[in-house]
Amino acid sequence: MSFAKHGRASSTRGVKNLNIVVVSPEKFGNTAADIVQRVTENTEAPNITFPTGDSPLPLYRELVNRYQHGKLSLANVQAFGLDEWGELEPGHPIRCISRMKTQLYSETDIPVEQIYYLEPNTDDLDVHCEAYDKRIADMGGLTLSILGIGINGHIGFNEPGSKATVRTRKIQLADRTLNVSQKYGFDKTPSWGVTLGLATLLESKEILILATGAHKAEIVHLTVNGPETSDVPSSLMRRHPNCTLLLDEAAAQLLKK
Ligand code: F6R
Numbered sequence: 001m002s003f004a005k006h007g008r009a010s011s012t013r014g015v016k017n018l019n020i021v022v023v024s025p026e027k028f029g030n031t032a033a034d035i036v037q038r039v040t041e042n043t044e045a046p047n048i049t050f051p052t053g054d055s056p057l058p059l060y061r062e063l064v065n066r067y068q069h070g071k072l073s074l075a076n077v078q079a080f081g082l083d084e085w086g087e088l089e090p091g092h093p094i095r096c097i098s099r100m101k102t103q104l105y106s107e108t109d110i111p112v113e114q115i116y117y118l119e120p121n122t123d124d125l126d127v128h129c130e131a132y133d134k135r136i137a138d139m140g141g142l143t144l145s146i147l148g149i150g151i152n153g154h155i156g157f158n159e160p161g162s163k164a165t166v167r168t169r170k171i172q173l174a175d176r177t178l179n180v181s182q183k184y185g186f187d188k189t190p191s192w193g194v195t196l197g198l199a200t201l202l203e204s205k206e207i208l209i210l211a212t213g214a215h216k217a218e219i220v221h222l223t224v225n226g227p228e229t230s231d232v233p234s235s236l237m238r239r240h241p242n243c244t245l246l247l248d249e250a251a252a253q254l255l256k257k
Helices: 025-042 057-068 096-103 125-138 175-184 198-202 214-225 233-239
Strands: 010-013 019-023 047-050 078-081 083-085 144-148 169-172 192-195 206-211 243-248
Touching (some): 025 057, 025 144, 025 206, 025 243, 083 096, 125 169, 198 233, 206 214
Parallel strands (some): 019 243, 047 078, 047 144, 206 243
Antiparallel strands (some): 083 192, 169 192
16 A cells, blocks of 8 residues: 655555545545535435534535535435434534534535434434434435544444444443543533444445544554454445545554555
8 A cells, every 4th residue: 555645635545445545634625525526416316424523524614615605505415414422402512413503504505304313312212223224225325424433443433343234223432432522512421322333334335434633543544454343443444345535644644655
């Protein structure tokens, strides 16, 4: 594997199918938005998962910017929330759906009736999760899964130990996830969440994984070069035939040049 370090995107095929793209922080949002725009323009009604967290923020800023300048429409997008915290009441500002509305949905032309999300406060959560997967399947499966990586390798809230065969479900959050999530300013950090399962994500036509910053360098290295194992769920994404790992230079620093 090799990659060049420069201002433009450099791309290489890593372990198995991973398409590794390294860009400067300034180009990160633009490069990710190009991928999303290509999918939205080439697909009649793309089903797209949207993660929260820091990694997708440059992407969301760029999508909003393009929409505001009349260069992009997301009107045909069917938007699926990737995961959600348990124990927070509907409308809580830290909820993933609340942040997605603020950062992207309400700032673009995605119709509200095309926005789907996981609702943890449901009488029968198993039934709700099954219905979420079924809705995706009935709509033709995911077109593009946009994902971040937790420092422990989690994908969505598929924490270490999650197998490639798991579907949407309730999950106990790992200690490292709970520590990192202090950045959201919880009064009391939820101990569990709900997440789209790895199997549903791996069935997506295309996957885009975003990682930025030096604190992600170690897990990016393990994702690319470590063993393919459910101990590091992000490593399981390598088996997907059309997966791009978009990194800034800091996140890519431990990959072999
Ligand atoms: C959030 C999510 C998580 C994050 C991951 C990285 O909806 O699914 O898997 O993508 O924890 O978070 P950031 O981007 O904040 O480093």
